[in-house]
Amino acid sequence: MGKRHIASAFAVSTVLVASLGLAACGGSDEAGKTADGKTVVTFWQQQFEDYQQAWFKKQVDAYNSSQDKVKVQIQVVPADTWAQKLKAAQAAGNAPDVATTSYGNIPAGAANGELAELDGLLPAEAFTDIKDNVKSFVTINGKHYAYPMLVEPSTVLYYRKDLVQAAGLDPANPPKTWAELSTWATKLTQGKVKGMTIASVPADLGWSSWGLQYNACGHLPVADDWSKSVASDACFGQLLDFYKGLYQSGVMPKQPKVGYADGSPYGNGEVAMMAGGSWVVGQLKNEFPKMIDKTAVAAFPSMDGDQTKPTATLGGWTLSVDGKSKVKEQAAGFIGWLLAGDPAIMADFFKSSGFSKYTVRATVDQALETNPDATADPFMKTISEQVVPFGKAEPAYPWEIALAFGTAIESAMKGNADVPAALKKADGEINDIIKKQSLAGTAPVR
Template sequence: MRVIRLTACLTGAAVLALGCGPGADEQPGGRTEITLWQQKFTDQEDAWYKKAVAAYNKAQNKVVLKHQIVPADAWDQKMKAAQAAGKAPDLYTLNYNKAPGFARTGQIQALDPLIPAAKWTGLQEPVLRSVEYKGRKYAYPMLVEPSAVLFYRKDLFAKAGLDPNRPPATWAELISYGKRLTTRDVSGVVTAGNAIDMAWSTWGMQWNAASHLPISDDWAAPRASDPAYRQLLQVYQTLYQQGIMPKQPLAPYADANPIGQGKAAMMVCGSWAASVLLSDYPQLVPNIAAAALPSFDGDSAKPTATLGGWTLVVDAKSKHAQPAADAISWLLAGDTKLLVDYFKTTKFSKYSPRAAVADAVKNDPAAAENPWAKIIEDQVVARAKPEPTYDWAISLAFGKAIEKALQGKDIDAALKAADAEIKEFIAKNDLAGQGS
């Protein structure tokens, strides 16, 4: 809790009793207080943030950084309430696809004037473009992680007469493999199974199917009814209707446990699954392989995933924008050892967009602990597209179309409905021309 500023210094005995308190954003000793809100991640990641904040505070004599972890399901409500009350944190975690939108609506500050140009060198250009709006940079990248990787059980492949060293190259092949791998106790494929999870986990597949997303680049027109998307919806319909994927999701899409628990022969999940598998199922690691998702036409050079991840931003109404930006610079653009420790903590299941950190990670002997890291980097990360930055409603409209197909409804009608929903959203929110 921040110390309340006294409206005037008291005199006499009252002064002796209370003293003249420090300012609302000051700690005893004249240190300026800034606040960091971090969305809750894994326990290991949360512990890294606490350690990093402690190291930052130890290195400062004029600023103190207060750190708070906020559960993901409470984040939006808590942030809106804090903003309405004028108590929003000075800096906070934000995923890439929200950064341009937050900049457009004036919720975060441009960081170019606050963080020196030298601190931006060495960051991957596609990642930098993900945090830009009208030529200004509004978020500092911390990590990237592909949204979709195919993890599979080599022992179950061999048992089904499949080559453990040859993952499916096309979706038709994946369906064929899935049929052979499905048993009473094991699902051939476990992947997203509801509109919300399918809305974001299929961004890479949307690119792979149609070479574009369901809205035009300038956000002026819907593109969900492109016939090229039929093959994407057909995959989900086939997997579900033929019992290759479970009728009820075994876990949320981001959860890697089904393959570790022996409930899935193939599992589509983000690269973060590696951290769970290495930590919780070490005995199974030799029997698990990773590969890029199949391509619809078999061309492995095409994207099958998008690159998401997290950044730090400064709130638009922060009264301490410069100290907040300095804290971001110290945490993310300073000593590479701090961030190498983060990637080590997460079992090298995420990737640094900053060249100096990426090089340091590769030279760390501990990186060999993740046997899938290089495969994912070379086959998935290298070909992935940045996450889209349009409103979540656009993604959800397409996710609902996939869900309808999964439930056995007409695919063309589902795509047409998504197209109409996106068109209506464009008109109501005056999106035309706001895309890049």
């Protein structure tokens, strides 16, 4: 939880957008009402790419034009001040009625009473439209506390078709197993071009490897109820061996200039293959458009070749209603209109994103199937059909646990400890975190 959003931070524009509303009831003559008597719904949206700001403003304007009794006031909050500003507003009792909420923050928000239960505020069919493997992301103890907007797979394989063909490999048949990936990486390492890039520092390994942790073991390195560490399970040894083999065989950069979330080494032609999040699609289209025709994507290889096993976690964003909002019904009505209503609205969002983010609703998938821009996109079909359906939720446990395991991977990769010793150390550190933070038995029930 948390550090996964390094990926989202990459996507955040550095240009500050002017606030379009006030924290509580800006533009109102009296509390919660506009001058013409409409109920005000305040909406704080965390700042992402510029196109998202334009899209949200367009949709809020459209919603307000369609309403006689409600007006949504939107405020864009820069990512670097988001957490502090939201916490202060909650403490002061004037939190926004609607807010952007990451999947990882839903369990704590529900437990603390910060998020309103949406069941009863939205129709039941709104939730049945959500994809089966995403429903649990917004569900705690059978109740829904947010409505999902999108998912971004953490791990996709990108590869240069031209370099693959030149190496005598088949671009139409990408590697399916970790062993095949290693073979490809070796053959693609030519001159100054490395065959592969993947995360190699703890802060990136901690979250980017979650999908591969599930792939190797079917679970993460902590018990489901957070009662103990299971980092020393033998299956995790195979995962560390995989990372170690890539690093020590010389097929990947030893000192990358940027973090995992940034696809520029691939875009610049420094590597022939890349493990990267789906958001890199947008980066390539915006910053390295000449690379698009040379690039193919595939589900990241599985340890044993079974492509139905997860290799990615699905990060992303939702909209939630504040637990203390005095206008819950109106706030939920806006969310329902925007995220759970006419599929064409969200289909327009995914088109605006350059199809670098992925839908959570079956009806939006159906709408995109008839969209010529979507069907012509070289990456969307593969990621939508071969990665998203098998992705898992990001864990809700404290970031310190993820970092301890990421440190173990790095230690093994770089030869600072052998694999059993690295896992043993992580095991002890995770158990210590569980004890110090009294985590046993506190895992949310999704």
